Amino acid sequence: MSTLAIDKTGPTRKVKLGSMSRDRTWALRWSYFFLVLFAIFFLIPPVYMLITSLKSSAEISAATNPWWVFHPTLSNYVELLTSNQFLRFFWNSSMISIVVVIVTMLISIPAAFALARMKFWGSATLATGVFLTYLIPDSLLFIPLFKMLAVVQEFTGITLLNRWYVLVFIYPTLTVPFCTWIMIGYFASIPKELDEAALIDGASWLQTLTRIFIPVALPGLIAATIFAFTVSWAQFLYPLVFTTSIDQLVLPVGITTTLIKGDVFNWGQIMTGALLGAAPPLVIYAFLMDYYIAGLTAGATKG
Amino acid sequence: MADVVVEQGRLARAASPRKRASLRHAMGRKSTVAFFLTLPLILLIALLVLYPAFYSVYLATLNKAMTKFVGLSNFTFLFKRETFWMVVRQSCIFAITAVVFKALIGFIVAHFVHNIPGKKQRKWRGMLLVPWVIPPAMSTLAWLWLFDPSYSAFNYTLSFFGIGPIPWLGDTFWARFSVILVNVWYGAPFFLIMYLAALKSVPDQLYEAAAIDGANWWQKIWHITLPMMRNIIAITTLFSLIVTFANFDIVRILTSGGPLDRTHLFATWAFQVGIQSSDIPLGACVSLFMVPILAVAAVFILRDVNKRGNEA
Numbered sequence: 372m373s374t375l376a377i378d379k380t381g382p383t384r385k386v387k388l389g390s391m392s393r394d395r396t397w398a399l400r401w402s403y404f405f406l407v408l409f410a411i412f413f414l415i416p417p418v419y420m421l422i423t424s425l426k427s428s429a430e431i432s433a434a435t436n437p438w439w440v441f442h443p444t445l446s447n448y449v450e451l452l453t454s455n456q457f458l459r460f461f462w463n464s465s466m467i468s469i470v471v472v473i474v475t476m477l478i479s480i481p482a483a484f485a486l487a488r489m490k491f492w493g494s495a496t497l498a499t500g501v502f503l504t505y506l507i508p509d510s511l512l513f514i515p516l517f518k519m520l521a522v523v524q525e526f527t528g529i530t531l532l533n534r535w536y537v538l539v540f541i542y543p544t545l546t547v548p549f550c551t552w553i554m555i556g557y558f559a560s561i562p563k564e565l566d567e568a569a570l571i572d573g574a575s576w577l578q579t580l581t582r583i584f585i586p587v588a589l590p591g592l593i594a595a596t597i598f599a600f601t602v603s604w605a606q607f608l609y610p611l612v613f614t615t616s617i618d619q620l621v622l623p624v625g626i627t628t629t630l631i632k633g634d635v636f637n638w639g640q641i642m643t644g645a646l647l648g649a650a651p652p653l654v655i656y657a658f659l660m661d662y663y664i665a666g667l668t669a670g671a672t673k674g
Numbered sequence: 675m676a677d678v679v680v681e682q683g684r685l686a687r688a689a690s691p692r693k694r695a696s697l698r699h700a701m702g703r704k705s706t707v708a709f710f711l712t713l714p715l716i717l718l719i720a721l722l723v724l725y726p727a728f729y730s731v732y733l734a735t736l737n738k739a740m741t742k743f744v745g746l747s748n749f750t751f752l753f754k755r756e757t758f759w760m761v762v763r764q765s766c767i768f769a770i771t772a773v774v775f776k777a778l779i780g781f782i783v784a785h786f787v788h789n790i791p792g793k794k795q796r797k798w799r800g801m802l803l804v805p806w807v808i809p810p811a812m813s814t815l816a817w818l819w820l821f822d823p824s825y826s827a828f829n830y831t832l833s834f835f836g837i838g839p840i841p842w843l844g845d846t847f848w849a850r851f852s853v854i855l856v857n858v859w860y861g862a863p864f865f866l867i868m869y870l871a872a873l874k875s876v877p878d879q880l881y882e883a884a885a886i887d888g889a890n891w892w893q894k895i896w897h898i899t900l901p902m903m904r905n906i907i908a909i910t911t912l913f914s915l916i917v918t919f920a921n922f923d924i925v926r927i928l929t930s931g932g933p934l935d936r937t938h939l940f941a942t943w944a945f946q947v948g949i950q951s952s953d954i955p956l957g958a959c960v961s962l963f964m965v966p967i968l969a970v971a972a973v974f975i976l977r978d979v980n981k982r983g984n985e986a
Contacts, residue, residue: 402789406798409783413805413863416816419827423819437827482715489708497712499976504723506913506972508920510941511965514948514958515726515733544722551715576707605809607923608941612949623811627927638819645812656807660800663807667864668871 417649423642424448431638447643457644459618460625463535464604464648467621470539471603472596475546479595482547483554484580488566498555505548509608516541517612535619538610542603549602550595553669557591558584594666597659601652622648734959748959757935757943762963765939767850769919772857776918777911779858780865787866788873799870806863814927817856818843821928846936849929853937856924861917865910872906873899905978912975916968940964 423431425443435441451457485491486498520531531537561584569579585592610621617629626644630637656663737744752758787798805813820827821842829839842852880898889897900907922941925931931938931946938946940963948957 398789402786406783406786406790406802409779409786410798410801413802413859416813416820416859417804417808419820420816431825434825437825437830478714478718481711485708485711489704489711491705491708494708497716500719501715502976503972504719506916506968506975507723507727508916508941508964508968510920510922510944511730511961511968512723512726514944514954514961515730516722517949518733518954518958519726519729541722543718547715547718576704601807601809605811607809607811607926608945611926612945623809627811627815636819636822638822638825641815642819645815649808649812652807652809653804656803657800660796660803664799664803664867667806667867 417646420642420646420649423638424646426639428637428639447639448647451640451643451647456617456629457625457647460620460622461647463620463625464622465651467535467538467542468600468603468651471542471546472599474539474543475550475599476592476596478543479547479551479554480585480592481580483551483558484584486551487555487558498552501548501551501555504544505552509545509606512544513608513612516609520613532613533615533619535610535614535621537613538606538621541609541613542606545606546599546602550599553595553598553666554588554591556669557588561587590662590665591669593659593662594669597655597663598666600655604652730958730962733955734962736955738953738955740955744955748956752956752959752963757938758960760935761938761940761943761960764850764937765919768854768857768921768937768939769915772854772861772918773911773914775854775858776861776865776914777907779862780869780910783862783866784869784873787870799867802866803863805860806867810860810923811927813860814856814924817852817859818928821852843929844933846933849933849937853925853928856928857918857921860924861914864914868906868910869903872903876902909975909978912971912978916971916975919967919971920964 419438422438422440424447425440425445427442427444427446430440430442482501486494486501517532520537523529524531565587566579566583569583574582605623606621607623610624614620614624617625620628622644626641626648630641630644733740734748735743735745736748783802787795787802790798819825823841823844826839826842828842832838832840841848843849876899880902881894884894884898919939920941921939922945925937925939925942926945929937931942935943940960944957944961947960948954
């Protein structure tokens with residue numbers, strides 16, 4: 372592949388100085404060489420997940436070449452996808468992620484609209500505050516949140532600990548600040564004339580938002596949605612702390628706690644579970660890569 | 675679209691005297707509307723971020739049973755424990771080493787991707803960002819399996835080069851190395867993407883001018899690329915420093931802090947003390963020690979972000 376590319380690009384360049392084009396060809400060759408090396412480094416774990424997931428337990432413990440599958444089998448997939456427990460994890464994760472995405476959008480789009488367009492008392496401070504909130508990590512808040520849930524549970528009698536749906540209220544603390552932040556950036560980049568025109572035409576604030584801001588800033592909206600989904604799907608610390616019963620676990624926690632029984636590691640199933648757990652974000656990424664990357668770079672550069 | 679806007683402008687000018695009153699009226703209403711639009715956000719941040727943050731400070735001043743106020747004795751207790759100082763040192767080593775390597779690898783690979791023809795860049799970029807997309811808890815499981823003491827695929831491969839079995843997670847040095855390696859693997863693609871975006875924003879003319887002046891590649895990087903990317907490098911590094919410093923998933927799954935607490939970070943140790951040994955005040959106390967470093971990094975990020983905002 373790489374040599375083919377070099378043959379194509381090399382001669383078609385305007386050749387002014389022989390040495391210069393030769394330099395460029397060599398730079399290209401070295402670039403491909405190192406890119407292949409780094410790609411191998413970056414792709415070893417997912418590829419190894421796939422390899423192991425296709426092996427039977429017997430083959431895994433047989434100490435043959437670990438990088439090759441001699442007797443491929445789908446038994447791990449069949450076993451996991453028919454186990455109620457695993458499907459339960461998948462269901463919990465999906466429900467939480469979908470609801471969190473909706474909640475995040477409902478909170479952050481109006482807020483970003485207000486912060487980007489309506490200058491009001493404290494709006495600049497609030498925008499900065501939102502960004503600062505984004506920098507507060509989950510590992511700082513899990514202990515007080517755990518205690519808060521316990522206290523509220525004690526006072527109201529509503530069971531909050533060990534319930535998966537409580538995570539729906541907790542996760543927005545991780546998604547909303549970032550989504551609001553990038554939506555402020557996208558909304559602020561919309562020309563003022565556009566919404567002034569709508570305002571003069573007699574559109575209300577709500578109509579300006581739904582008819583102009585949301586359609587025009589749709590790429591940003593998709594990027595924010597992807598971000599919110601990926602974060603809630605991958606979140607590990609909060610569910611690990613707040614849920615314990617097997618039927619309340621989400622996928623990452625479920626796989627790490629139930630498939631590892633004591634010192635017995637059923638690696639074929641763990642890798643299958645991990646791969647299936649990584650699949651939704653990977654599929655979204657495969658189809659919406661440009662939005663994903665736009666969201667990633669917007670976070671640090673916009674605003 | 676454009677002529678519609680123009681027409682609206684003309685209309686507005688024509689109707690301006692009558693419009694002014696209603697505009698002022700709209701302005702008056704605007705702050706109320708804005709308040710209600712931001713209310714859910716404010717409530718969320720106040721109740722589930724700010725309140726817990728201060729609650730954490732309060733918790734840290736209670737005794738283990740959380741029945742009485744003990745002032746700063748949790749803090750003084752920590753200062754006397756050797757494990758605590760080990761965790762401080764390990765967190766700093768972990769965060770600084772990992773961020774430096776992430777930034778270096780990101781910078782280097784971004785140049786390689788930038789070098790190749792535009793059409794192919796998309797494919798390579800897509801492939802190289804995969805580690806960042808996989809949930810870290812899932813990919814760390816794959817690393818755990820690669821490091822497995824008896825079936826390690828790495829040791830199998832290394833044995834062909836005559837390199838003896840390495841105790842990836844069993845030995846202090848190698849366990850720290852492995853934890854940092856996994857973090858670098860997970861985080862480097864983020865730097866790659868950010869730096870690639872920054873590289874693309876550097877005008878080609880600068881390099882052409884430098885080439886005419888006879889600059890070599892190192893001079894181009896030192897005098898053009900780095901100054902042009904300074905802001906994005908600063909923001910990305912500081913941001914990653916925060917995330918890495920507060921890391922939980924990787925260490926928790928890979929080593930659970932072992933061997934002999936030699937890989938514990940603030941987050942994993944706080945989890946072990948606060949949740950697993952149910953000493954919530956002490957756990958809150960441990961996690962609060964992250965605040966100074968996070969605050970310093972946050973102040974610098976904010977300065978850079980604001981500076982960027984003013985430039986644009």
